[in-house]
Amino acid sequence: MTATTQTRNRQEGPRPSTPTARKLRRGRALAGYMFVAPFMIVFLLMFLVPLLYAAYFSLFREQLVGGNVFVGLENYTRAFGDEQLWTGIARVCLFFLIQVPIMLVAALAFALALDTGLVRLKRTTRLGIFVPYAVPGVIATLMWGFLYGPDFGPFAQLAEKIGMSAPDFLGPDLMLGSLANIVFWEFTGYNMVILFAALRSVPTEIYEAAAVDGAGQWRIAWSIKIPALKGALAVCMIFSIIGAFQLFNEPQLMQSLAPTVIDAAYTPNLYAYNLAFVGQEYNYAAAVSFVLGLVILVGSYAFMFATNRRSRR
Amino acid sequence: MNPRFSRRTGLTAALAGPLALAACGRHTVDPPKSVTQDQIDEAMRTPTELNFWTWVPDIEKEVALFQDAYPAISVDIVNAGQGNPHYAKLRTALRAGNGAPDVAQLEFQMIPSFVITEDLLDLGPYGAAAIGDQFVEFAWSQVSGPNGEVWAIPQDTGPMGMLYREDIFQAHGIEVPATWDDFAAAAQRLHEADPEVYLTNFAPSQGAFFAAMLWQAGADPFGGSEGPDLNVDLTSPEAEKVARYWGELSEQDLISVDADFNDQWYQALNKGKYATWIAPAWAPTFLQSAAASTSGLWRVAPLPQWEAGQAVSSNWGGSTSAVMATTRNPIAAAVFAQFINTDPQSTATMANEQFLYPPTKALLEDPAFTGQQLEFYGGQEVNGLFAEIGTTVAPDFQWAPFQDKVYADFTATVGTGVAEKTDAFAAMEAWQARIEEYAKYQGFTVRKP
Numbered sequence: 010m011t012a013t014t015q016t017r018n019r020q021e022g023p024r025p026s027t028p029t030a031r032k033l034r035r036g037r038a039l040a041g042y043m044f045v046a047p048f049m050i051v052f053l054l055m056f057l058v059p060l061l062y063a064a065y066f067s068l069f070r071e072q073l074v075g076g077n078v079f080v081g082l083e084n085y086t087r088a089f090g091d092e093q094l095w096t097g098i099a100r101v102c103l104f105f106l107i108q109v110p111i112m113l114v115a116a117l118a119f120a121l122a123l124d125t126g127l128v129r130l131k132r133t134t135r136l137g138i139f140v141p142y143a144v145p146g147v148i149a150t151l152m153w154g155f156l157y158g159p160d161f162g163p164f165a166q167l168a169e170k171i172g173m174s175a176p177d178f179l180g181p182d183l184m185l186g187s188l189a190n191i192v193f194w195e196f197t198g199y200n201m202v203i204l205f206a207a208l209r210s211v212p213t214e215i216y217e218a219a220a221v222d223g224a225g226q227w228r229i230a231w232s233i234k235i236p237a238l239k240g241a242l243a244v245c246m247i248f249s250i251i252g253a254f255q256l257f258n259e260p261q262l263m264q265s266l267a268p269t270v271i272d273a274a275y276t277p278n279l280y281a282y283n284l285a286f287v288g289q290e291y292n293y294a295a296a297v298s299f300v301l302g303l304v305i306l307v308g309s310y311a312f313m314f315a316t317n318r319r320s321r322r
Numbered sequence: 323m324n325p326r327f328s329r330r331t332g333l334t335a336a337l338a339g340p341l342a343l344a345a346c347g348r349h350t351v352d353p354p355k356s357v358t359q360d361q362i363d364e365a366m367r368t369p370t371e372l373n374f375w376t377w378v379p380d381i382e383k384e385v386a387l388f389q390d391a392y393p394a395i396s397v398d399i400v401n402a403g404q405g406n407p408h409y410a411k412l413r414t415a416l417r418a419g420n421g422a423p424d425v426a427q428l429e430f431q432m433i434p435s436f437v438i439t440e441d442l443l444d445l446g447p448y449g450a451a452a453i454g455d456q457f458v459e460f461a462w463s464q465v466s467g468p469n470g471e472v473w474a475i476p477q478d479t480g481p482m483g484m485l486y487r488e489d490i491f492q493a494h495g496i497e498v499p500a501t502w503d504d505f506a507a508a509a510q511r512l513h514e515a516d517p518e519v520y521l522t523n524f525a526p527s528q529g530a531f532f533a534a535m536l537w538q539a540g541a542d543p544f545g546g547s548e549g550p551d552l553n554v555d556l557t558s559p560e561a562e563k564v565a566r567y568w569g570e571l572s573e574q575d576l577i578s579v580d581a582d583f584n585d586q587w588y589q590a591l592n593k594g595k596y597a598t599w600i601a602p603a604w605a606p607t608f609l610q611s612a613a614a615s616t617s618g619l620w621r622v623a624p625l626p627q628w629e630a631g632q633a634v635s636s637n638w639g640g641s642t643s644a645v646m647a648t649t650r651n652p653i654a655a656a657v658f659a660q661f662i663n664t665d666p667q668s669t670a671t672m673a674n675e676q677f678l679y680p681p682t683k684a685l686l687e688d689p690a691f692t693g694q695q696l697e698f699y700g701g702q703e704v705n706g707l708f709a710e711i712g713t714t715v716a717p718d719f720q721w722a723p724f725q726d727k728v729y730a731d732f733t734a735t736v737g738t739g740v741a742e743k744t745d746a747f748a749a750m751e752a753w754q755a756r757i758e759e760y761a762k763y764q765g766f767t768v769r770k771p
Binding site: 073155159161268269289290 | 438549580742764
């Protein structure tokens with residue numbers, strides 16, 4: 010893209026700037042703005058304005074008794090020292106470290122397997138892996154909640170039939186793993202589709218050349234396909250970082266099954282929600298949301314920085 | 323994983339919630355000293371549209387009766403969710419200054435939470451001051467303010483009783499416990515006889531149940547609070563007694579500690595895991611559909627007592643109709659709230675078709691209501707029993723001005739403590755500490771009597 014811009018500049022630069030050309034250019038520029046206007050308006054109204062308002066709002070403290078006062082950064086100082094918030098952030102970090110590698114490796118394996126053309130019923134298989142993503146997260150969580158049931162869930166019943174006791178999926182030790190499993194089930198197919206699409210755009214000549222050079226399927230996967238997927242994997246990774254840190258639906262729904270395990274601050278998002286809508290601490294909830302946003306930003310940048318440096322080396 | 327919009331809802335909601343609070347000078351009604359009948363007649367003849375938020379199924383029936391009586395008024399019914407989601411939306415709309423309903427359903431325990439934010443209209447001047455004696459005392463005292471305000475009109479109640487499985491009791495020779503000591507002994511006996519069955523279940527996130535237990539024991543943790551002065555006393559001897567009782571039953575593994583109102587719990591009720599459900603007057607109807615396979619096996623008894631020979635009960639749940647202070651149609655809204663909850667036909671429909679347990683004396687003394695024999699309970703006259711129990715509900719129990727937060731903290735402290743068999747009284751202290759800290763943060767002056 011840089012190359013094309015440069016060529017265009019070189020062409021346009023020395024050309025005498027006649028009034029008509031200038032008018033034309035201005036007209037063209039205007040058209041450009043018109044084209045992006047619908048997006049920009051919605052972006053401004055629905056994204057930037059609320060964001061700015063929430064930022065403004067996070068500088069106040071409104072009490073049930075005593076009204077609204079400007080408190081500067083007090084909500085942020087509280088957030089940075091809030092043990093509940095940081096326990097939640099640590100928890101989603103752990104969730105991310107366990108869940109995302111497994112999910113992305115599985116998605117990669119499925120994509121590579123489908124791309125070899127050796128899998129039978131390719132479309133059906135692809136669809137089968139993708140289908141869970143089409144199931145609304147709420148339904149998926151309710152379904153898994155039933156499957157995990159300690160007394161009457163199918164796993165528990167099955168274990169009982171063979172004289173064993175099923176692990177307590179909803180207990181404090183396994184809950185995070187149980188949630189990770191739901192997210193794995195929901196999103197592996199989605200990531201697989203991104204990776205699979207990226208694989209389809211690799212020119213087949215490269216594979217032919219590799220085959221001529223005597224490379225087998227494993228070697229092609231390792232030396233050609235996986236390097237070609239670097240960009241797509243990075244995208245999946247960023248989405249996963251954001252998704253993991255914003256974990257909300259699954260724990261929120263599982264709360265009704267295990268209220269003593271999933272507390273009000275189980276994940277940072279759940280904490281912000283409960284602060285705002287149970288405790289009516291709207292201002293502090295806004296500050297917590299910003300701190301969470303900051304953590305996600307730092308995490309995403311750290312990841313991009315690390316991968317960029319490695320690829321440059 | 324980009325399109326996890328659902329997951330972002332939390333953050334978006336947290337960000338968008340405050341946005342809606344851009345308090346652009348909201349309009350509220352200046353309550354008049356009194357409203358004349360002429361003014362009321364005039365308002366009820368003027369074409370008006372009322373907005374009514376409620377989650378009561380088939381409320382259209384009562385609304386239709388109202389519209390027959392007042393054809394000029396049309397009522398738009400909105401179901402904004404049940405319980406917490408309803409309150410979250412209501413609060414947001416009220417603070418935004420527009421979009422709030424004229425009339426909304428409020429559970430009894432939420433009334434002080436909306437009074438503290440000055441969101442409710444005092445219905446006293448609109449004729450409600452004169453209708454108090456139509457309601458049972460404990461229901462009316464829950465909607466009354468300290469200076470004679472009427473914050474809402476009671477719609478249904480939940481005096482506490484005990485639903486039990488007669489077949490399980492008979493199979494193990496257990497008598498219906500009259501006192502909590504009997505209850506504990508029965509719990510032990512039953513669990514020893516059949517380790518798969520528990521005498522009852524203590525749901526760790528059911529703050530409302532625990533509040534009913536405190537109420538019955540004579541603890542009134544927030545009693546005497548007024549406006550910014552908040553009393554918090556969760557470590558009184560009465561409260562301690564209740565906490566230790568349930569804590570010890572759980573420690574000895576004599577009761578189960580499953581979360582309630584979820585699929586697992588419904589199955590447990592159907593499969594006979596719990597021999598009793600300590601529950602209010604709305605429970606019998608609820609159970610008929612939730613545990614349909616156990617029809618005929620259940621009976622109802624009064625709540626076990628702390629002292630033999632006593633008859634003291636409390637209340638769990640029940641709702642009211644409240645008029646929002648932001649309404650543009652205070653008279654029509656106030657008349658509507660009173661009509662659906664006092665009109666004989668409307669209240670009878672609620673009680674007999676929607677099975678809302680009535681707070682009006684007229685129905686509770688009506689043999690057509692109290693004498694109904696319910697097949698699910700072996701032909702027992704359940705309504706009549708609860709009507710008797712209702713007369714034993716202590717009228718003085720006060721809710722916190724942030725009761726939803728109190729319940730959330732209950733789950734985190736006492737609920738979890740009982741479930742995990744840790745010291746229940748220490749959990750009460752933790753509950754007290756959390757509420758005190760929160761109340762101070764919200765600007766209350768906290769007093770511990």
